[in-house]
Amino acid sequence: LRRNPGEVEFHQAAHEVFESLSPVVAKRPEYVQASIIERICEPERQIIFRVPWIDDSGKVQINRGFRVEFNSALGPYKGGLRFHPSVYLGIVKFLGFEQIFKNALTGMPIGGGKGGSDFDPKGKSDLEIMRFCQSFMTELYRHIGEYTDVPAGDIGVGGREIGYLFGQYKRITNRYEAGVLTGKGLTWGGSMVRTEATGYGLVYFVDEMLRADKTSFDGKKVVVSGSGNVAIYAAEKVSQLGGTVVAMSDSGGYIVDEGGIDLDLMKEIKEVRRGRISEYAESRGARYVEDGSIWDVPCQIALPCATQNELDENHAASLIENGVEIVAEGANMPTTQAGTRALREAGVRFAPGKAANAGGVATSALEMQQNASRDSWSFEDTDARLREIMQGIFGNCMTTAEEYDMPGDYVAGANIAGFTQVADAMLALGVI
Numbered sequence: 001l002r003r004n005p006g007e008v009e010f011h012q013a014a015h016e017v018f019e020s021l022s023p024v025v026a027k028r029p030e031y032v033q034a035s036i037i038e039r040i041c042e043p044e045r046q047i048i049f050r051v052p053w054i055d056d057s058g059k060v061q062i063n064r065g066f067r068v069e070f071n072s073a074l075g076p077y078k079g080g081l082r083f084h085p086s087v088y089l090g091i092v093k094f095l096g097f098e099q100i101f102k103n104a105l106t107g108m109p110i111g112g113g114k115g116g117s118d119f120d121p122k123g124k125s126d127l128e129i130m131r132f133c134q135s136f137m138t139e140l141y142r143h144i145g146e147y148t149d150v151p152a153g154d155i156g157v158g159g160r161e162i163g164y165l166f167g168q169y170k171r172i173t174n175r176y177e178a179g180v181l182t183g184k185g186l187t188w189g190g191s192m193v194r195t196e197a198t199g200y201g202l203v204y205f206v207d208e209m210l211r212a213d214k215t216s217f218d219g220k221k222v223v224v225s226g227s228g229n230v231a232i233y234a235a236e237k238v239s240q241l242g243g244t245v246v247a248m249s250d251s252g253g254y255i256v257d258e259g260g261i262d263l264d265l266m267k268e269i270k271e272v273r274r275g276r277i278s279e280y281a282e283s284r285g286a287r288y289v290e291d292g293s294i295w296d297v298p299c300q301i302a303l304p305c306a307t308q309n310e311l312d313e314n315h316a317a318s319l320i321e322n323g324v325e326i327v328a329e330g331a332n333m334p335t336t337q338a339g340t341r342a343l344r345e346a347g348v349r350f351a352p353g354k355a356a357n358a359g360g361v362a363t364s365a366l367e368m369q370q371n372a373s374r375d376s377w378s379f380e381d382t383d384a385r386l387r388e389i390m391q392g393i394f395g396n397c398m399t400t401a402e403e404y405d406m407p408g409d410y411v412a413g414a415n416i417a418g419f420t421q422v423a424d425a426m427l428a429l430g431v432i
C-alpha cells in the first residue's frame, strides 16, 4: 500500500488474488524464499507519456498515455488499451495485474500488460480519433513489438482505433509487423472470432458451469450489463444457447425487453450509429430506466460486462432476493469484494473475470499464431479452439480448487492456478 499510494483499484485486485494464496504459500515455501509475491506486485516497466493532438477547432489538446509492462515470465506482455476519462495509473495497474493470471490460465505463451489513456472518445469526430491514435502510437511504438509487448483493445478501443494505431506503427517502423497488435480487421491480419471472443468465451464458461450442475441455458433469464463489445457478443451466444437476455445497459441507463433483446437492432445502434441505449427503447417500445440499477431486474444468470465495481453488495442483495443462481464476470473486476462475498455466502455460483473473460485474450493469442504462420483460420475452427480453451480453463479452475480442498470455488481455483504457473516460470528464470 505504501509503495503505491492512491492506487485503490490496484490494491483491490492484488488483495483479491492474495486472499486465495495462503494455502499455496504454506505448500510451496520456495515462493517465499524467492520473494515471488513482492516481485509479482512490481511491474517490470511502467511508461507514462504525453499525448498531444489537435481537435477539430484547431486547439491543441493534451492527454496522458500509459503502458504498464507487468510480467513477461510466460511470454511477451499482452493486454489491451483502454481510452476512458477515468484512466489513471491505478486502473492500468489493476488491469495489468489481473492480466498476468488470466493470460497464464489460457495456457498460451503470453505475459501480462495493459495500457491506455484518459482520452474520452465520446463525442469525438472520426478525424479527432485518428489524430489522437496517431499521436499515442508515435510514443508507444518504441516500447512494443511482436516479441516484446502486444497491445489490443479494451473499453473505448475497438476495430477503428486498432486500425489507426496499426497504420501509424507501420508508417513509423516501415514494417508490416502484423503480430504487434491484435484485434485487427479481417482483411489486414485479424482473426475470425476475435470480435466475438470475450463474450462467446464467457458464455462457454457459464455453459460448463451449467453442465456441471446438469442443467443448461434453456429457458433461463439472463441480464447482461453494458452494451459494448463484450456485452453484445455475450448476449448473442446466450440466445444461441437457448437463454433469454432480458436487460442490457450503458452508462446512461438500462433497458428491459422481456421477450428478449433484439440484437440486430442493438448492433445497429451501438456498432454502426455509436448511439445510446435509450434509442433502443424508442425503436422497440421497451422499458428504459435512466440512472437505475440493472441488477434490480430479476434473472437466473447475471453477466456484468461493463466496467469495474459496477456490482456492489446492495446490487448483490437485490440479485439474491430475485433468485439469481449464477454470476459470471465478463468485465474486469466488475464485482466489489463485498459484493462477491455476499453472493458466495448466499450460495450463488460465481465465476471471476480472470477465468470467465479470458476468451478474448486467448483468441488474441490465436491471432498472433495466425500472423506468425501467415495463415488465417476459418470461423468454425477458431470458434472450436476458443470453446476448447474455455473448457480447459474451467477444468483447470475446478481441479485446482479440489486439489486445495475448496471444491466448486472458482475464485480460489483461478487465482491459485494462474499464480502457480507464473510463479513457477519466475523461479525457473532466476532473480530477474
Ligand code: NDP
Binding pocket: 153, 154, 155, 156, 157, 198, 225, 226, 227, 228, 229, 230, 231, 249, 250, 251, 252, 305, 306, 307, 308, 310, 330, 331, 332, 333, 357, 358, 360, 361
Ligand atoms: P466497450 O467500450 O466496447 O463497452 C463498454 C460498455 O460498458 C459500454 O456499453 C459502456 O457504456 C459501458 N460502461 C462503461 N463504463 C460504464 C459505467 N461506469 N457504468 C455503466 N456502464 C458503463 O468495452 P468492452 O466491451 O471491450 O469492455 C467491457 C469490459 O470487459 C471492461 O471491463 C474490459 O476491461 C473487459 N474486457 C474486455 C475484453 C475485450 O476483448 N474487449 C477482454 C476482457 C475483458 P457507455 O458507452 O455509455 O460508456
